[in-house]
Amino acid sequence: MNQTESRKDDHIKISLGEDVQFNHNYWDDVRLIHNALPEINKEDIKLNTKLFGKKLGAPIIIASMTGGYKKAKEINENLATAAEKYQLGMGVGSQRAAIENPNLAETYAVIKNYDIPLKFANIGASQIVLWGPKKTLESTKKIVKMIDADVLFVCLNFLQEAIQWEGEPHAKGCLNAITKLAENLDTPIVVKESGAGIGYNVAEKLYGTGIAGIDVGGAGGTSFAAIEHYRAKMKNDKLHERGGKTFWNWGTPTPTCIMEVGDATKWELPIIATGGIRNGLDVAKALSLGAKAAGMAHTLLKPATQGKNATLAEVETIIKELKAAMFLLGIDNIPKMSDIGVDLWI
Ligand SMILES: Cc1cc2nc3c(=O)[nH]c(=O)nc-3n(C[C@H](O)[C@H](O)[C@H](O)COP(=O)(O)O)c2cc1C
Numbered sequence: 001m002n003q004t005e006s007r008k009d010d011h012i013k014i015s016l017g018e019d020v021q022f023n024h025n026y027w028d029d030v031r032l033i034h035n036a037l038p039e040i041n042k043e044d045i046k047l048n049t050k051l052f053g054k055k056l057g058a059p060i061i062i063a064s065m066t067g068g069y070k071k072a073k074e075i076n077e078n079l080a081t082a083a084e085k086y087q088l089g090m091g092v093g094s095q096r097a098a099i100e101n102p103n104l105a106e107t108y109a110v111i112k113n114y115d116i117p118l119k120f121a122n123i124g125a126s127q128i129v130l131w132g133p134k135k136t137l138e139s140t141k142k143i144v145k146m147i148d149a150d151v152l153f154v155c156l157n158f159l160q161e162a163i164q165w166e167g168e169p170h171a172k173g174c175l176n177a178i179t180k181l182a183e184n185l186d187t188p189i190v191v192k193e194s195g196a197g198i199g200y201n202v203a204e205k206l207y208g209t210g211i212a213g214i215d216v217g218g219a220g221g222t223s224f225a226a227i228e229h230y231r232a233k234m235k236n237d238k239l240h241e242r243g244g245k246t247f248w249n250w251g252t253p254t255p256t257c258i259m260e261v262g263d264a265t266k267w268e269l270p271i272i273a274t275g276g277i278r279n280g281l282d283v284a285k286a287l288s289l290g291a292k293a294a295g296m297a298h299t300l301l302k303p304a305t306q307g308k309n310a311t312l313a314e315v316e317t318i319i320k321e322l323k324a325a326m327f328l329l330g331i332d333n334i335p336k337m338s339d340i341g342v343d344l345w346i
Helices: 003-017 072-086 096-100 106-113 125-147 158-163 174-184 200-207 224-234 238-246 254-264 280-288 298-306 308-329 334-339
Strands: 030-032 049-051 054-056 060-062 089-091 118-124 151-156 189-193 213-215 271-274 293-296 342-344
Touching: 003 072, 003 096, 003 224, 003 298, 030 280, 030 308, 060 072, 060 308, 072 089, 072 106, 072 298, 072 308, 096 125, 106 125, 118 125, 125 151, 125 158, 125 174, 151 174, 158 224, 158 238, 174 189, 174 200, 189 271, 200 254, 224 238, 254 271, 254 280, 280 293, 280 308, 280 334, 293 298, 298 308
Parallel strands: 060 089, 060 293, 089 118, 118 151, 151 189, 189 213, 213 271, 271 293
Antiparallel strands: 030 342, 049 054
16 A cells, blocks of 8 residues: 555544544534424425536535545445435545556546436645646546546645645645636536635635635534544654644634635535534534535445445435424425524524
């Protein structure tokens, strides 16, 4: 295994074996207002929606997680089975590993065997800065083709780059690199964070770049600082072990990100709410704040390592919870979800 492959392996093992969640989940600070007279029948509730021109069976995205080492193929297959059955969006993890070693492409490309309505390719923002415009355009075309992606996620992960021992914290020129790529790549780009959040100021800058949407990737769920804390611990690297602990809870809460990004972009760019979504009730909360869909990583990771049935069962449960929440709000379709009232304690 090269360095990129073994890092992918570490991330999955640590996410499964240790508690790497934020100390507080901010979705607990959002309260939906109960409707004691819903005046609808639960069986009539429709979850279908449209995102980036694609029809989804429910407003749920399986967040970018893995690919690039052997075991990842099976995890992606299990996730793809659920994305196909429930017609959800699905991302794969950063495809840099397959650019470095084309033999790894099949660990991502396996999802092409499934009928998934909206597929997201993935590359880290620091990578496109390092590559420069020519290699970035060539490589992003390759990774899009690798999975027949509809959209490319460019992931801002500077928290991780700043605190991991082999991190590449090159952020200078990043906005320009995103702008150039959005101009030249035929595939739409969505900029995402990976757990520290995109807030007002960054969204305002991204708004002018020609991107198609923002995945806020906010704080409250998986903490990459926590993951790097445990990676450093495994290597007996005291400096980075300490850094991971210090920045464990760094970031802007996901519910706050949704509202700030919406305001900064005049609610014109679709927002995906990822970060701490644990169940269908959290999905309902995200939609009620104005997100078009909710993304889930941690919640689906364990079932995805257990098998297809476990993954299908988890997604079915999430969908049932979302329907129950909508019934208790008296809302029978997804577009109406952004019109309802919420109480916020943040
Ligand atoms: C094991 C693991 C690997 C991840 N790898 C990537 C990645 O390669 N690219 C990316 O954009 N995000 C990656 N993420 C971040 C997720 O897409 C998501 O933004 C983050 O985990 C917050 O969601 P959660 O709280 O539901 O876990 C990864 C998350 C996990 C748990």
